[in-house]
Amino acid sequence: MVHLGPKPPQHRKGSYLDVPEDLLAELHKFEELFTVSAETLQKITDHFVTELDKGLSKSGGNIPMIPGWVLDFPTGKETGDYLAIDLGGTNLRVVLVKLGGNRDFDTTQSKYPLPSTMRTAKSEDLWDFIAECLKKFVDEEFPHGVSEPLPLGFTFSFPASQNSIKEGYLQRWTKGFDIEDVEGHDVVPMLQCAIEKRKVPIDVVALINDTTGTLVASMYTDPETKMGLIFGTGCNGAYYDVCGDIPKLEGRLDSDIKPDSPMAINCEYGAFDNEHAVLPRTKYDLIIDEQSPRPGQQSFEKMISGYYLGEVLRLVLLDLCARDKIFKGQDLTKLKQAFILDTSFPAKIEEDPYENLSDVQDLFQSVLGIQTTSAERKIIRALAEKIGERSARLAICGIAAICKKRGYKTAHCAADGSVYNKYPGFKERAAKGLRDVFQWETKEDPIIIVPAEDGSGAGAAIIAALTEKRLKEKKSVGVKKV
Ligand SMILES: Nc1ncnc2c1ncn2[C@@H]1O[C@H](COP(=O)(O)OP(=O)(O)O)[C@@H](O)[C@H]1O
Numbered sequence: 001m002v003h004l005g006p007k008p009p010q011h012r013k014g015s016y017l018d019v020p021e022d023l024l025a026e027l028h029k030f031e032e033l034f035t036v037s038a039e040t041l042q043k044i045t046d047h048f049v050t051e052l053d054k055g056l057s058k059s060g061g062n063i064p065m066i067p068g069w070v071l072d073f074p075t076g077k078e079t080g081d082y083l084a085i086d087l088g089g090t091n092l093r094v095v096l097v098k099l100g101g102n103r104d105f106d107t108t109q110s111k112y113p114l115p116s117t118m119r120t121a122k123s124e125d126l127w128d129f130i131a132e133c134l135k136k137f138v139d140e141e142f143p144h145g146v147s148e149p150l151p152l153g154f155t156f157s158f159p160a161s162q163n164s165i166k167e168g169y170l171q172r173w174t175k176g177f178d179i180e181d182v183e184g185h186d187v188v189p190m191l192q193c194a195i196e197k198r199k200v201p202i203d204v205v206a207l208i209n210d211t212t213g214t215l216v217a218s219m220y221t222d223p224e225t226k227m228g229l230i231f232g233t234g235c236n237g238a239y240y241d242v243c244g245d246i247p248k249l250e251g252r253l254d255s256d257i258k259p260d261s262p263m264a265i266n267c268e269y270g271a272f273d274n275e276h277a278v279l280p281r282t283k284y285d286l287i288i289d290e291q292s293p294r295p296g297q298q299s300f301e302k303m304i305s306g307y308y309l310g311e312v313l314r315l316v317l318l319d320l321c322a323r324d325k326i327f328k329g330q331d332l333t334k335l336k337q338a339f340i341l342d343t344s345f346p347a348k349i350e351e352d353p354y355e356n357l358s359d360v361q362d363l364f365q366s367v368l369g370i371q372t373t374s375a376e377r378k379i380i381r382a383l384a385e386k387i388g389e390r391s392a393r394l395a396i397c398g399i400a401a402i403c404k405k406r407g408y409k410t411a412h413c414a415a416d417g418s419v420y421n422k423y424p425g426f427k428e429r430a431a432k433g434l435r436d437v438f439q440w441e442t443k444e445d446p447i448i449i450v451p452a453e454d455g456s457g458a459g460a461a462i463i464a465a466l467t468e469k470r471l472k473e474k475k476s477v478g479v480k481k482v
């Protein structure tokens, strides 16, 4: 019998007996600010539906709703070896995908953290970094070389306009990126050129968004999948619409693409409500927006995604310090550093199982050099819970809106990203948010969020395979040539 010693308690009971009245009053104010009622969720969702429709209209709207030029559903029979790269907000992944042809696939992959300076580097530094990682990976996996160039699916997790599957004009950087000379340009030739400079035997065959990859990869293994979702550094969703329901594509399709042909849409719904019509923004959200490289953009994303949740908590704590409510006499130098807290920080606060929050005490000491009192830790815990809960509840509005727009009564909504996979309570809070919107009477929820397949890896490979098949059959993979 292995003696593991006393197990930590499953969860905290929590009590506020030792919290001073004025601090409790502050907490009640924050609870008001960060609570999103069922009625508010329903109102936000209904506005979200109209915004999704507007994004597909000829005049467009806040939400880009980018046709992703994936015009087929995966059959599960796709086969072959494909390379995929996933340029996300935090990491670059290189994946070798072997599609088994029986709704199965095998992957070999390496993950390269993006250098912290990459967000504001020069354009060529970004493409050189990716090409270098690709060279390293291919040299390791194919030490004896390859007989012909490896087809690559390029997962580019940013809003990129596409007139065909093999291009992507970056509309704007998000998630704190601000690299010059890329916005407005097609990123595929930029990458291909850096690859060729290093003589790496790779041919970029498709550019996809990670949510489109998530949708396709998850549908490959689970035909009940209706959308692909990312709750990671950023947030976004993709679903299949039909070409005949996309007004902005009218007159732009070749005759081989019929009105009932499926079309994957990369919503880019992090941009929802840039007009600030419905989202319950706080002064902390306004500060984050004003101090971001792209003020006025990504209003929805800035309230719920991983790049920002730690910063929201930091601003709230700073506000309490400014009014001398907490951390009296403490050195706040680190706490004053923007983005010093990534979202694993509030996540760890919420995971502390101890009544006296001793893990939180250690966390504040080690990361911020701040000694906390028991009362302060209890308020900090409650704040982290409210910020985490708001993220999860708002996050489901995009899911509910897509279901309402497409009339889905049941759905598997495939989600990926560290906030979905790692933030404590996110799954349960999101499920409760969906119940609050739909007010289901059934015992089982008909619309559920499920773990996604590897969209940026397998999804990119499957889409590359679908694209190669269409090209072989001389079918369109973009707008008709004028
Ligand atoms: N334990 C955690 N809980 C919640 N979020 C986390 C956790 N650890 C990291 N994060 C956040 O997840 C984001 C990274 O998301 P991930 O999906 O891993 O990468 P990417 O967004 O590049 O695909 C970062 O913003 C980070 O702050």
Ligand SMILES: O=P(O)(O)OC[C@H]1O[C@@H](O)[C@H](O)[C@@H](O)[C@@H]1O
Pocket (backbone or CB within 6 Å): 087, 088, 089, 090, 156, 157, 158, 159, 174, 175, 209, 210, 211, 230, 231, 232, 233, 234, 235, 236, 237, 268, 270, 301, 417
């Ligand atoms: O996987 P990540 O980096 O968290 O990205 C999620 C989303 O982040 C948004 O900022 C991008 O505009 C989307 O294209 C992307 O899908």
